[in-house]
Amino acid sequence: NAGVMQNPRHLVRRRGQEARLRCSPMKGHSHVYWYRQLPEEGLKFMVYLQKENIIDESGMPKERFSAEFPKEGPSILRIQQVVRGDSAAYFCASSPPEGTGALNMAFFGQGTRLTVV
């Protein structure tokens, strides 16, 4: 059972370009969370999604950032017109659906390190 897979591991974008970060949850997991981590700082919640639904996007900046988790395929975090302040590690986590009997633990991917130059 592969863990949470994120790609790319490293992404370099010039200011004004778009960044697309992908996350494939663990097999059987239907909940996906995105977190941002600045150097030497903690994990800041951005958005929580289930298949085809955004459950909580209270941590997402109002502009330029969007997320989706389609019925088929990975979850995508999209950052339009990137700026230097967007440089960070973006981690995705997944957890199993309610009522599966599994512990409701969130497992993290390896992260995507975005550098805006």
Added chain:
Amino acid sequence: GENVEQHPSTLSVQEGDSAVIKCTYSDSASNYFPWYKQELGKRPQLIIDIRSNVGEKKDQRIAVTLNKTAKHFSLHITETQPEDSAVYFCASTFYGGSQGNLIFGKGTKLSVKP
């Protein structure tokens, strides 16, 4: 919204000593409290968790205690080893009708000196 405070921000101990990290949470509805360990440049990894229906949980050298009345929980590492050096994050959430997102503390950088 939910807020999680974590202390200390840095902790240095001698190999073999114990380390204690404390967290407080604000939402009395929170019922799940995991701890994550993050080594430099790597993903956060779940090391232990506790649910609100128990007061203490232990796994070898790691233990977590929960005081629901005071709304705080702590991580205890005994007989520390150099490989325990990492940043540790506490988190809390409410798992109810729909699972909620984890809210993390700011982290504690633990250094274990040989």
